[in-house]
Amino acid sequence: MNLESERTQPSIELGVVDEVRIMLVDDHAIVRQGLRSVLEREHDLRIVGEASSPAEALPLVAHAQPQVVLLDLKLSTSSDSEGIDLCAELTARHPGLAVLVLTTFLNQDLVLRAIRAGARGYVVKDVDTSGLVRAIRDVSGGGSAFDPRSAAAMVSGLNAPEALPELTSREREVLQLLAHGLSNRLIGKRLFISETTAKFHVGNILRKLGAASRAEAVYEASKLDLL
Incomplete structure (x- = not known):
């Protein structure tokens, strides 16, 4: 069987196959190069940009408009989960x-935090090529994707006793400004983010704290020593 002809056959029979536009975010250039080499062998996957840090990723995503961001959680030596804040942003x-x-780190807390930050999938870097390609196609189509170990960690975490709300560093910054009575617009100006983004973070804070209002969120946060 000719695998190359089998892979390209859909474009012959059905016309041009819709491309999945992908951004790679990983602090190691050699990892990004390897991913690009592997993924661009697929007829429907296209790498539209690479970034090594949140500072690089945010403007590049806005410019290139990928459908999928393949994101490592460790983007510097100072943190094992900097990617979670970037995911939320x-x-x-x-x-x-x-x-x-796509990360080397796997534990219950990280999987749940990534999901709460908006990730649609979580796979570890020892996944095989076919599994990674399948995960990319699944999330690009609106679905979710977890390798067996990530899925098990997620289920275990969801069934664990309820813990204190896990706020991202950005949400903690927003919470501090909420406590000072700032509006979404002023929070956005203070943190150099849009009013819409500030509103999104406020909504997440209210949801995580089980609060119905901004004042109640501040009250609940103070009881939990989050302020």
């Missing part, structure tokens, strides 16, 4: 964007 700014976490 990206999904707030681009509601239709599918973030797929």
Whole structure:
């Protein structure tokens, strides 16, 4: 069987196959190069940009408008989960964007935090090529994608006793400004984000704290020593 002809056959029979536009975000250039080499062998996958840090990723995503961001969680030596904050920021700014976490780190807390930050999928870096390609196609189509170990960690976390609300560093910044009575517009100006993004973070804070209003959120946060 000729695998190459089998892969390209759909474009012959059905016309041009819709491309999935992908952004790679990983702090290691060699990892990005390897992913590009592997993924662009697929007729329907196209890499439209690469970034090594949140500072690079945010403007590049806005410019290139990918459908999927393949995101590592560790983007610097100072944090093992910097990518989670970036995930929350990206999904707030681009509601239709599918973030797929691809990382070496796997534990219950990280999987749940990634999901709460808006990730549609979570796979570890020892996934085989076919599994990664399938995950990308699944999240680009509006679905979710988890490898077996990530799925098990997620189920275990959802069944665990309820813990304190896990706020991202950005949400903690917004919460501090909420406590000072700032509006969404002023929060956005103070943090150099849009009013819409500020509103998204406020909504997440209210949801995580089980609050019906901004004042109640501040009250609940103070009881939990989050302020």
